[in-house]
Amino acid sequence: MNTGDAHALLRAESLSLAVPGRLLQQGLSFEVRRGEILVLMGGSGCGKSTLMRHLIGLQSPAAGRVLYGQHDLAEADDEELARLRRQFGVMFQGGALWSSMTVGENVMMPLSEFSDMDEKGVEQVARFKLALVGMEAAFDELPSALSGGMKKRAAIARAMALDPPLLFLDEPSAGLDPISSASLDELILNLRDHLGTSIVLVTHELSSIFAVADRALFLDAKEKTMTALDAPRRLLESGPEPVRQFLRRGEPAGTPV
């Protein structure tokens, strides 16, 4: 299906992000390679989540384009859009499980909508996906009965329901205690290693960035563009100063305190 660069699942070409009345970022060009974990990082309000919303086609760019293979997300017709959407799964910040359905129904929903499995098969697959994230026991629970970390795990199971080659995770560790957050990082690495899923991760948690990222993309809120894209360790050693400062926990180098 992807006829472009053999390693690129997704390419952004000089993308500009804007919300009404304000430009957030411009000139973003990067690609997501097969099997990599790419972290979108940056301070609060720099447009990380907005960038993710553009990459999954919920918002259309002020300029530039988002390409899946050869296909522009903004210009795809309904049929093609439906096909492109099978390419990725999304976990939103709070999980965004549909609150009127049980966890199991949440995971079964995309399966029963978009696959021709019978009801039994759908339930089996849903249970398995929940088992992959360690949530099989919560199959019949309503989302409101789950803790924040469990909601996010269940949401990852829902995002993986249709075996997309690419997963978007918006702030998976935000608001979690260090243990849950570390086990979520482990889950993310496992998904990549065992299923070969590429993962785009939006986060500003340093521990997650160093634990999981193959490459990290830094969005600078002041420059309004990306100022670095490389392995986080290398950025820490030789990246531009604001990026190193960010990765060093925000302490400015050599400034007397």
Add this chain to the structure above:
Amino acid sequence: MGEAQQSETTLGSEAQAQWLQDEQGLRLRLSGDWRGKRSLPPLPPGASAAAEPETRPALRIDGAALTHYDSCLAASLWALHRSSKAPLDTTGLAPALSGMLTLAARQSANDAQPSRRRPHWLTRIGLAWQARYRRTRDTLAFTGELLIAIYKALRGSTAMRGEDLAHQLHATGPASLPIVALVSFLVGLIIAYMGAAQLQRLGAQAFMADLVTIGVVREIAALMTGIMLAGRVGAAFAAQLGSMQANEEIDALRALGLNPVEHLVLPRVLAMALMAPLLTTFAAVVGMLAGLLVAVGIFQVELLDYLYRSSKAMTLAHAGIGLLKGSVYGVLVAMAGCRQGLHAGRSAQAVGEATTAAVVQAIIWIVIAASALTVAFQRLGW
């Protein structure tokens, strides 16, 4: 300005602050117990007129005689720094106090200025029109999507789930019966009573039956049902969809390629379209019953006479028009609720605003539709 100036403020028994002018510039001498105190004396007149902000001499703060203090004092000093636009020299203060002020100065130096300056008035007019345009476009797009979803449903290829529709039917219909019953009974009572008082002057209270029956069946039952549904069900729709929007649940549907209009809006609108005429019928019966009680109980109209006149007055056209109006109002209420909920902002505040907007919009739409339909039917002679 050259000579030494003094102004003194005495605060409480011990807290004292005093501006002193010496060869190095202005110095504020603080002494005593400053816990919970916050009024510093104003700068001596003329002191703040000096030069550009960058070149103003530092205001020295002398806290040698300070016995007690808390962050109130730090806050007042910070306010002084902000209003005088002059730097503070805090070396004469206790480390805790000067530390606090230094920290505030350092933090605000690299403060992310969220460039929220008030835009030019022309820009503001433009932005306001843009927002208005966007709202109108959203409403139109929403209506279009809804029509497409209904068309799909009529062709039998809808993604709407039957259980969603069943759930909404229950939530809109049976659950609204008590409030609809109460309101229609009372409104029926009022119409009968007011009407009878006028008719009695002509000795024509026998016509009460016509008045109540036509009034209630043709207009009032539908109107009251619509307004009750706006408050009870339309608001709930807006709040449900609004909090789903705030929680990104609607984005989760969209990202999967599931159409929120088909999954969330269609079952609600259909439920209202089906339930509103039933509720209108119920409201009409209750309203007529109230009229009958007033007529028979208070104005001594013969029961059989009333029933006979009532059944004569009630034509198929009146009943049909009443039911049609009920359905129209119900659909409008559902549309207003879903439209506002679906386009709500992403905060708890926005959900509340969407709910209010849904009820207001529903009632406005109902009143406009009521006027248009009434005039239209009168013109048609129905």
